[in-house]
Amino acid sequence: MVATEFAGGKNESYDNAGVDLEIGMDIEPQLPPVAFVPPEQPDTYGSLVSVMPTSDPPASFQNYKTESCWSTTLQVSVPFFIAGIGTIGAGLMLGMVSQWEVFKEVSELFILVPALLGLKGNLDMCLASRLSTQVNIGNMVSAKDIWSQILGNIALVQVQSIIAAFIVAIFAVCIGIVMNGSFEWKHGLLLAAAGIITATTSCFVLDFVMIAVIMISHKLRVNPDNIATPLAASFGDVVSITVLANVAKFLFKYHDSLLYVTPGILVSYLLFLPLWIYIVIKQKHTKHVLTTGWTPVLSALFISGLGGLVLGSVATLFPGFVVFQPIINGIGGNLVSVQASRISTFLHKTVHLGELPSYATKLIISPIAVLFHGTPQAKIARILLFMAIPGHLIFAYVADYIFNGQSTVSVIFMVTYLFVSVLQVAILLYCAHILVHFVWRRKIDPDSSTIPYLTALGDLLGSGILALAFLFLRSIHRDYTPRVSSAGKNFSDSSLQWGTYEFGSDMPPKGANKKGGRHRKGRKNMASLNGGGGEDEVSLMAAADLELEEDFQVQHEPKRKKSQAIPAARHKFEPEENAFSIAVQVFIPFLVAGLGMVGAGLVLDIVQHWEVFRVVSEVFILVPALLGLKGNLEMTLASRLSTQANLGYMDTPKQQWSLIVGNLSLIQCQAIVVGFLASMAAMIMGWIPEGKFDIDHGLLLCASSLVTASLASFVLGIVMIAVIIASRKFNINPDNVATPIAASMGDLITLTLLAWISSLLFEAIETQPWLAPLIIGFCLLLTPIWAWLCRQNKHTKEVLSSGWTPVVLAMGIAVFQPVINGVGGNLVAVQASRISTSLHRDSKIGTLPSYASNICLSPFAVFGAKGGHARTARILLAMVIPGHLIFSYTISYLQAGHTSLTPIFVVVYLLAALIQVSLLLYMSHVMVHWMWSKRIDPDNSAIPYLTAFGDLVGTGLLAIAFQFLYVIGDRDSDRIGLSKGGCIVQGMPRSGLELPIVDHNTNTHPKTSFIASCVFSDGPVL
Incomplete structure (x- = not known):
């Protein structure tokens, strides 16, 4: 038991374990103040410890202030529903621009969409979480500190957005080459220029919004952890999609006549890159993040790229999928970012970096303890989970109504959609608890490393389980069937007509492709796996290999010095891996x-x-x-x-x-x-x-x-x-x-x-x-x-x-x-x-x-x-x-x-x-x-x-x-990949290996084609 003195002078006893407290109460456990890391301890991980005060925090921050359940719910729900409006707009915008000519001709743009939207979680939400922590621990009090934080963080985000967007564009081009079998260099330049402009512009605007929100929240005595990250996502998606679509449309319009535009844009951004890097290096608050914060950002980009492959593959298979995909991904990312930011601030204020509080001595605990009762953050997890249900219900109905001009969702669709969306949020909240505590124990700042992984995982998980939900509905013949072809509802007074998808010259004629698929115009569809470019379009989730660097580990073993000899029987003294x-x-x-x-x-x-x-x-x-x-x-x-x-x-x-x-x-x-x-x-x-x-x-x-x-x-x-x-x-x-x-x-x-x-x-x-x-x-x-x-x-x-x-x-x-x-x-x-x-x-x-x-x-x-x-x-x-x-x-x-x-x-x-x-x-x-x-x-x-x-x-x-x-009669009716002389390696030359395992005249067993394609094999297809 630890005696803690509150502002009013009253002594209260507190069980440091934290778990024995009644989590359902309206207050969170108060922890005693801790002495922060002195300056002589080197900071090799780029955490915020290096910029914290060298003594105890100011008096106003020495106690971890409690929030009532009502206050937390109100502070989270308002920006959450505002963010929901943004996700609805993003879904409607994506459903609209997916019919533009540039998206049909340069199909790799669909791969860019989740990755660029993910930058909101990778960069802007990290910025919001970082600055919220700095405000809460008292490092943004004076005007000098505030301007230093603002300048350094904006420059940092610009550096990260330029490099990340360039890498995503290369990734999209490579996938396009593999899928289409050809490379259009003008399309590659278009992808790179559109991606960089979208990333830098949206991040620049959202950064200023974030900084203003955090400063106002702090001045009004509102916890910025509850507000900043959802608002970072509120209009981030719709802004990113709008900028990407319009920039890509503009560049596509002039990429034949003005060949110098896209290279000029790329060169100008690359020339500005050293300036941003110089500014970041000069700021003590951000120079460490510049060298250590790349792994989560780039890893999250590749995870989001997998989500882009899912989106590009199933967008043509399931009409209306693109409307709900940004909603489920956006809401999941918004909620988990709130939880990750709150846990990070809690750890920064209560324990040293590298040390875990007593309630988290075990990283892997039951989901019940994390989500409902058993940890100090379980109360927030319950609030966020319960908030997801009405949020998704409202957002899905509103998006469907706006998209179709009338309500078309059925009860079975809504139940299925709510189930997968709540499942996604629950998985993300559980992962947030483990990941934040894990990286904290590894002396890595969670504000700079966890949210990119969580939001990228949310994008991939949301797209994947939403595709499974649409697949399930199709299997029971209860597909979601939008009626946009007959709605005929004017979206505005301009030439834009939502029901007929008319956007001037960029849109297909009436009656064309009303099923929601993209026109090919002789080009191979990026998701088509049959060589002739036929009708069967399948998901290519595994076409892009995800190289995910292992940032985490559980055991710590001191490094052996260079001069230290190898013991004769070292295995007896070293800790054995469990x-x-x-x-x-x-x-x-x-x-x-x-x-x-x-x-x-x-x-x-x-x-x-x-x-x-x-x-x-x-x-x-x-x-x-x-x-x-x-x-x-x-x-x-x-x-x-x-x-x-x-x-x-x-x-x-x-x-x-x-x-x-x-x-x-x-x-x-x-x-x-x-x-x-x-x-x-x-x-x-x-x-x-x-x-x-x-x-x-x-x-x-x-x-x-x-x-x-x-x-x-x-x-x-x-x-x-x-x-x-x-x-x-x-x-x-x-x-x-x-x-x-x-x-x-x-x-x-x-x-x-x-x-x-x-x-x-x-x-x-x-x-x-x-x-x-x-x-x-x-x-x-x-x-x-x-x-x-x-x-x-x-x-x-x-x-x-x-x-x-x-x-x-x-x-x-x-x-x-x-x-x-x-x-x-x-x-x-x-x-x-x-x-x-x-x-x-x-x-x-x-x-x-x-x-x-x-x-x-x-x-x-x-x-x-x-x-x-x-x-x-x-x-x-x-x-x-x-x-x-x-x-x-x-x-x-x-x-x-x-x-x-x-x-x-x-x-x-x-x-x-x-x-x-x-x-x-x-x-x-x-x-x-x-x-x-x-x-x-x-x-x-x-x-x-x-x-x-x-x-x-x-x-x-x-x-x-x-x-x-x-022999036992387990045969397949499919007869693809057979030659006259038996089951031959599909695609192999005449000297390929024949397997005498089938009757080549009547009974075939081409399951060999399936299994050798990649499971037993890394290579050729039987």
């Missing part, structure tokens, strides 16, 4: 890697119809070998660097740069050599069955292979290094996360590069025949340079001479294998990397530790022993079933492979997957220990063999599974 920590660290990258595999399969399903793949069929032979480089080079690199990081050899910048330069040079050298050998093998395999050789096609294959291998290896190598360094910084074991993340983007990047580069070179065969030989010569000339750099580096000198055998042999196996079995390869790479790190740490190479004296153990000992690697093996095995279920049902939902899932099929497939992973995990134990005993570094040699063996075992087990399904 099962939950391993599962979390492995499962998240594992799911991300699975989405990358799904995206790779979908991309291959698209590009196989491109002309270069039809004419130069040998390109398909390159696919498995180039995808195999992910396992042969990047995963080996990840395993090698993970071991170095765990041994403490990547703790100083000098060590990091030495390892980075050496290893990047090594994989460039290996990628060029292996890419050249793979192209030679593809040419030979294409020449043998056809009996002829085309020199132009051979040069195209060689150049495409070299450029793809080099660029993909360079990009993934950089990503691997960043992940491992970040993991080390946040005390995450890189063995758990590096290798799956290497797989997450590897396939997608490699396939995209191969398809794009080969297509460009194919178009240049007639007009620029010198281009392919020039590329080949340039790459080969660079090879000695990379080899020299590797030889000069002590970390890679030995690998350069001894690491070729497994890489080249694995490439040879991959050339003759039509699929890459990604899931098994990802999991066994984690286990092999962990065992190798353990051996490096506990013994000298050539000598096995005492706990691994026997190499060939029984399977029971490998999987059933207590602790150690057996526990990790059990965790990895437990991930197989949920992982494969998620990936397979994702593919089924996306209609990739053109098949259906039956219960017997799922059971047989999961059994085959379990057998495959079990065999690989057992082999990894034996092979890694055997190589260690033979003085061979497993980091350089084990993973290529394991992944190549996984390819062979996975394909064999898959063939046996389908043969069994055929």
Whole structure:
């Protein structure tokens, strides 16, 4: 019990646990004042602690003032409903501008919409939360402090908005290239210019509104945490959509006649960027955020980009979806930002950064305690949850009425909509509680890092569950059916007619496309997955791989000093990772890697119809070998660097740069050599069955292979290094996360590069025949340079001479294998990397530790022993079933492979997957220990063999599974992807692998097409 003196002089007793208080009361627990961090403590995380007073806060802030339930509800509800008006306007505006010509011609604009709207949550809401905290702790009292905060924060947001908008535009362009198979440079410049203008303008306006609201709230003694963040969203969406649509329309109108406009806009913004950066650096309140606040912003942008893919995919499938999508996303983001901001302020005022209050000693607690009763913030969570129901009810009815000119919502639609919207808010509030306390414990300021993740998650979650709600309504034949085609209601006195979608010359004629879909006008729709651009439009949620850096970790372990020797039996003294920590660290990258595999399969399903793949069929032979480089080079690199990081050899910048330069040079050298050998093998395999050789096609294959291998290896190598360094910084074991993340983007990047580069070179065969030989010569000339750099580096000198055998042999196996079995390869790479790190740490190479004296153990000992690697093996095995279920049902939902899932099929497939992973995990134990005993570094040699063996075992087990399904009569009526001679690899050349598992005359089993598209495989589609 702690005695606390209140302003009135009365002493009250307070239970510091906070949880024992009656949470349903109208007051929140009062905590005693704390002494803030003195200035001599360095602030390496860019938190607000560095700018807090060096003594206790002012007297008016020494006690955490209580708010009544009525006061909190009133303060939150008013801006909440004002914000709802903004979301309604955003939905109506999006439904209106989606019919403009620029949105039909430049369909990538739909990808920009959620990301630019997300900037409101990533930048403006962070600004509001940051300034609210500063006001509440007394750092914005004098005019000098106020102007310093205003100037620094506005400059910071401008810097972040310019860079973020530019990255989002590049992301949208890349997705457009993959989906449309072509690149229009004028459209790319239009996307970048429109995105930057929209982001900077809307952020600039909203920032001034936020600052005014916060200052007025503080002056009127209203808690700005309750008001600022909802008002940041009140008109943010409608302003952003309006600015984006009008700017894009203007630039589209003149992008043919005034070619200099869009480049001039981009150059001017880039010239202003250093000025904003200079202003931010000069302000003590924001200079730390400039260097540390990028990860949540950029990560949230990519999450919002996934939401953009959902929006672009289902907007044409479900009429009226675009009206409700901004509402459900906006309300969820508004409410969770209030809760996150309040929790952050509570922590800033009551405990030191890095310390948790007594009620939050456990981060993961029950949702009941977070949302209803059990924490000091549960009361606010209840208020926000109950506020969501009438809010959504009102906003949905108003938006529907305005959109249609009459009410068209049914009872079943409203019940379904309310259910998914409340579910979204509940999930976000629970995530907010965990995330804010988690980052606070990691000494990261929640004001600058949590809201971007939460709002981006809300966008993705809201779009996803709303799409599921519309899908459910369609399955029960109760679709939402807007009547905009017959309403004929004038929206204004101008030429705009809401019911008929007339917007002057930009709108389609009456009667055209009344179902709400976008006109294609001969262009491929960005969400169409069939090569001919037919009517089946499906979601492409996994086409963009999300590279999500791991910012968080649960354990803290002091770094070992450079001079500190490695103990003889270090494993006995180090804290052992618990099962939950391993599962979390492995499962998240594992799911991300699975989405990358799904995206790779979908991309291959698209590009196989491109002309270069039809004419130069040998390109398909390159696919498995180039995808195999992910396992042969990047995963080996990840395993090698993970071991170095765990041994403490990547703790100083000098060590990091030495390892980075050496290893990047090594994989460039290996990628060029292996890419050249793979192209030679593809040419030979294409020449043998056809009996002829085309020199132009051979040069195209060689150049495409070299450029793809080099660029993909360079990009993934950089990503691997960043992940491992970040993991080390946040005390995450890189063995758990590096290798799956290497797989997450590897396939997608490699396939995209191969398809794009080969297509460009194919178009240049007639007009620029010198281009392919020039590329080949340039790459080969660079090879000695990379080899020299590797030889000069002590970390890679030995690998350069001894690491070729497994890489080249694995490439040879991959050339003759039509699929890459990604899931098994990802999991066994984690286990092999962990065992190798353990051996490096506990013994000298050539000598096995005492706990691994026997190499060939029984399977029971490998999987059933207590602790150690057996526990990790059990965790990895437990991930197989949920992982494969998620990936397979994702593919089924996306209609990739053109098949259906039956219960017997799922059971047989999961059994085959379990057998495959079990065999690989057992082999990894034996092979890694055997190589260690033979003085061979497993980091350089084990993973290529394991992944190549996984390819062979996975394909064999898959063939046996389908043969069994055929025998018992589990057949599919779909007959896509079959040749006259049997079930042949779809899209593969005539030399592709035939699977003798079907009766090719009558009974077919093309489920092979489904499963090989991306679940068992990273690569070609069977």
